[in-house]
Amino acid sequence: MNESVKRLLVIGPSWVGDMVMAQSLFITLKQRYPGATLGVVAPAWSQPIIARMPEVDEVLPLPVGHGEFGLKTRRDLAKQLKGRFDCAIVLPRSWKAALVPFLARIPERIGFLGEQRYGLLNERRKLDKQVLDQTVKRFVALGLPANEAAEGQFVIPSPRLEIDRDNLVNLRLQHALSSRPAIGLMPGAEYGPAKQWPLAYFHALAKRLVDDGFEVRIFGGPKDHVAGQEIVHGLSQAHNLCGKTALADVVDLLADCRQVVTNDSGLMHVAASVGVRVQAIYGSSSPAYTPPLTSNAHIHYLALECSPCFKRDCPLGHTNCLKQIDVERVYQAIWQKHDAPSVGDG
Incomplete structure (x- = not known):
């Protein structure tokens, strides 16, 4: 990347966890290019998360659904961007993700090789999965000079989303939290x-x-509401907030927790970014590839012979990689001496 660039554009990812991890790139860019402005092209849902990232100066919504091509929408956005940016970094490896900066004629267009994007990118980098073995490393690497990125020996700043304390007070009242x-x-x-x-x-x-004296809060989207009801059934001091809170509200409510217990999910990365202690449970995925980006985490992963398989459904039909992580193990981890949360009012 040209060291004199002053107007940077990032084509952001489509998943919650990936967008949180992308903040590591945003921090890196602002450290490398002081005074530069940073715009991010992102799905509309991600705006509340990006709004909590002080490094981002402008969000440019791309209103297309996940997996949707949306050629006209991309062309319209490209027209808005012409002449406004010196360099674009394309995080997704798809062909369509590289289309907007190409149509906008942004002079420098950087990304990894993938899906025949030769004409769309003019700085095409080969992805060495052995060196860049984590998603966040791949994101940050694209913001560094190619020779430095290839070595893989660079610092990865941890994401840190801002908290709205006034909003938190209102949320505690709104949901009758104790x-x-x-x-x-x-x-x-x-x-x-x-x-x-x-x-x-x-x-x-x-x-x-x-x-034990805790309040339990269940977090998730509308699709998780039924699961949340099953978890809180028959319990006092347990709140099913799935589908009842906006994404920005979840950021604040997670920051208010002493610890969280979570699958490898987008909300796991949100929790890590607000500093709460994370009990992270891994089954078909691997903590080596998408770890919570915090030192304040306890990983529960069995590393069975059949895992990680990275499948949506267990190909063997038993999901032992999850079932064999028993409740007692996670409960004791919450109460480990260096993790132990205090119980009582306040």
């Missing part, structure tokens, strides 16, 4: 059931935590 210390549970995983710890385990854990 003064008990809170622990968050995130039972969802958009990718599929092979990443989801059994709901019965979440319920059993929630019961023990409520009995």
Whole structure:
């Protein structure tokens, strides 16, 4: 990348967790290019998350659904961007992701090789998956000079989303949350059931935590509401917030928790970015590839012979990689001496 660039554009990813991890790139760019402006092309849903990233100066919504081509929409956005940016970094490896900066005639267009994008990018980098073995490393590498990125020995800043304390006060009143210390549970995983710890385990854990004096908060989207109901069934001091809160609200409510227990999901990365202690459960995926980007995490991963398979559904039909992570193991991890949350009012 030209060291004199002053107007940077990033074509952002489509998933919650990836967008949080992209903040590591945004921080890197602002450190490398002081005074530069940074715009991000992103799905409309991601705007509340990006609004919590002080490094981003402008969000440019791309209103196309996940997997949708939307040629006219991309052309219209490209017209708005012409002459406004010196360099574009394309994070997704798809052909369509590189189309907007090409049509906008942005002089420098950087991305990894993929889907025959030769004409769309003019700085095409080969992805060495051995060196860049994590998603966040690949994001940050695209913001560095090619020779430096190829070595893989660079610093990866941790994402850190800003918290709205006034909004948190309003949310606690709105949802009738108590003064008990809170622990968050995130039972969802958009990718599929092979990443989801059994709901019965979440319920059993929630019961023990409520009995210990905690308030339990279940976080997720509308599709997780039924799962949330199963977890809180018969429990006092347990709140199913799935589908009842906006994404920005979840950021604030997670920051208010003492710990969270979560599958490998987008909300896991949100929790990591607000500094809460993370109990991260991995099944078909690997903590080596998409770890929570925080030192304040405990990883639960069995590394069975059949995992990680990276499948949506268990190809063997048993999901032992998750079922064999029992409730007692996670419960004891919450209460480990260096993690132990205090119980009582406040």
